[in-house]
Structure formats: C-alpha cells, structure tokens
Amino acid sequence: MDHYLEYRQVFSESAWQTNTEALSPSQQQWLLHRGSLTQKLCEVAVDFNVEVVQEKWVAKNLQKTTACNEKYWLREVLLKDGTTNWIFAQTLVPKSTIESIAQNVPKLGNEPIGLWLFSQNPLRKTLEWTQAENGLFARRGVYEINGFSLEIKELFLESFPYL
Numbered sequence: 001m002d003h004y005l006e007y008r009q010v011f012s013e014s015a016w017q018t019n020t021e022a023l024s025p026s027q028q029q030w031l032l033h034r035g036s037l038t039q040k041l042c043e044v045a046v047d048f049n050v051e052v053v054q055e056k057w058v059a060k061n062l063q064k065t066t067a068c069n070e071k072y073w074l075r076e077v078l079l080k081d082g083t084t085n086w087i088f089a090q091t092l093v094p095k096s097t098i099e100s101i102a103q104n105v106p107k108l109g110n111e112p113i114g115l116w117l118f119s120q121n122p123l124r125k126t127l128e129w130t131q132a133e134n135g136l137f138a139r140r141g142v143y144e145i146n147g148f149s150l151e152i153k154e155l156f157l158e159s160f161p162y163l
Contacts, residue, residue: 004053004076007088010138011153014130023129027163030156031129031139037087037154038079038114044162045081050110052077053088057095071095073106075113079154088155089113097148113152120145137163 020028033040042048053076060070072094079087091113093105104116122143129139138155156163 004088006134007155008090010130010132010134010136010155011090011140014132014138016128016130016140018126018128027137030163031137032127034124034127036114036118038112039118041079041081041086045086047080047082049080049082050077050112051080051085052110055106073098075105075108077112079112084159085157086160088157090153091150092152093150094148097145097150101145101148102150117143117150117152125149 020032023031030037030040038048055073055075058072058074060072072092075091075093077089077091078085079089091105093102098105101120102116105113108116122145125142125144127139127141129137131137132155136155136157138153140151140153142149142151
C-alpha cells in the first residue's frame with residue numbers, strides 16, 4: 001500500500017481525543033505542544049527540512065474534518081531531519097482563509113507552514129491526538145486567525161526518535 005495513502009487513512013479514520021492520561025511525558029511533550037512544532041523540531045534536528053508531497057486546490061472536503069466545509073487548499077509535506085522522514089503533515093486551508101489572510105500559503109513551497117502560522121498569533125481552537133492501529137501517533141489542531149480557520153494534522157512516523 002502507498003505510504004501516503006496509509007498516512008491519510010490515519011487522519012480520516014482515527015478517533016481523536018483530548019484525554020492526556022494515557023500519554024507518557026515524552027508523548028505529551030510532542031503531541032500536546034502548544035507552540036510551533038516547526039520551532040520545536042528545529043531545536044532537535046541536525047538538518048531540519050521540508051519536502052512537499054502535494055499541494056493543490058480540492059473541491060469541498062469529503063474527509064472527516066472540522067475546519068473545511070468549502071473548496072480548500074491541501075498541502076501535504078514531510079518534515080525531515082536530513083533524509084530521514086520524521087512527520088507527515090497535512091494542512092487544509094479553506095478558500096476564504098486563503099483569500100482573506102493566507103495568500104502566501106500556496107506559495108510556501110519547501111518552507112514550513114509553522115513559521116508563517118505562528119507569526120500570525122493564531123488562536124488554537126482544538127488540539128487532539130490519536131494513536132493509530134499501526135501504533136503511530138498523530139495530532140490535529142484547528143487554528144483561527146482573525147475569524148478564519150485552518151487545520152493541520154501531523155503524523156509522527158516510525159523514524160521519529162522522540163516519542
């Protein structure tokens with residue numbers, strides 16, 4: 001099976017939760033981190049970089065999501081240390097958000113979205129986590145900037161050394 005398809009299934013088929021009791025301290029430190037995950041990764045990576053998997057406009061969201069009920073910009077990337085894939089991240093940005101406050105997001109390329117996002121002082125509406133059947137952990141955050149939302153999901157891959 002295509003790894004990316006498997007990763008996307010974790011995002012769409014998981015039971016997201018906010019209960020922290022089942023998480024170890026190191027899991028909490030990463031899954032519940034309220035600041036910029038990009039910044040946190042830069043602090044521990046030797047060669048942090050972003051590889052774009054895909055970026056495109058998509059018709060109304062058919063996935064199980066809370067942020068997008070209209071045409072949206074889909075961005076999927078791998079967050080890496082050198083050539084090692086650490087995190088598969090998926091960002092969903094409604095068209096209204098792009099047009100109003102996030103015109104530069106479709107132009108980010110290999111730049112991490114976290115640098116742009118946290119410079120906007122977003123309000124985090126939700127932060128949830130899940131553990132997939134394959135044992136991998138993921139988190140999902142919905143952010144709001146000036147009344148406009150976007151959603152970011154991050155799947156911590158087997159090669160991520162800190163969970």
